[in-house]
Amino acid sequence: MTVSIRALAEADIDEVVAFSLRAWAPVFESFRAVLGDEIYPRVYPDWRTSQARDVAGICRGCLDSTWVAEVDGRPVGFIVVVFDRGAPGADIEMLAVDPGHQRRGIATALMEFAFDRMRKAGVRIVAVGTGGDPGHAPARRAYEGAGFSPLPLVRYYKSL
DSSP: OOEEEEEEGGGGGHHHHHHHHHHHHHHHHHHHHHHHHHHHHHHOOOOOOOHHHHHHHHHHGGGGGEEEEETTTEEEEEEEEEEETTTTTTEEEEEEEEEGGTTSSHHHHHHHHHHHHHTTTTEEEEEOOOOOOOGGGGHHHHHHTTTTOOOOOOOOOOOO
């Protein structure tokens, strides 16, 4: 399997949205298990619609810092970097790999590609956020494997 990484094109966005929804489905199922049937639908009433909107929006808003990984000419992963224009920092805003291509080093390749672009732009610190729930365990492993240091945060929900 040969992976190539290139800039996102507008024509890629629908496919990126589609595979990102497949990639994040286990995460939202994990949220449901953690939050329960009373709170989950109040926090995420229609996660597919809101997530599709968010992915498309961030891709369009960050065309100059969004890259896709391709296998056989098709996008199978993407990463979005948001540069802090006032400081030497950046955030990985989104990263997803199509479930059929996960655990093959694509997320690592995307991060290494993005790290190279960030270094060239003078970035000295990069941050990424992810969940502490079981559905985010693969993301945590990938980020820690790439050298990120975790700072655990907790977000609480209460139904009223």
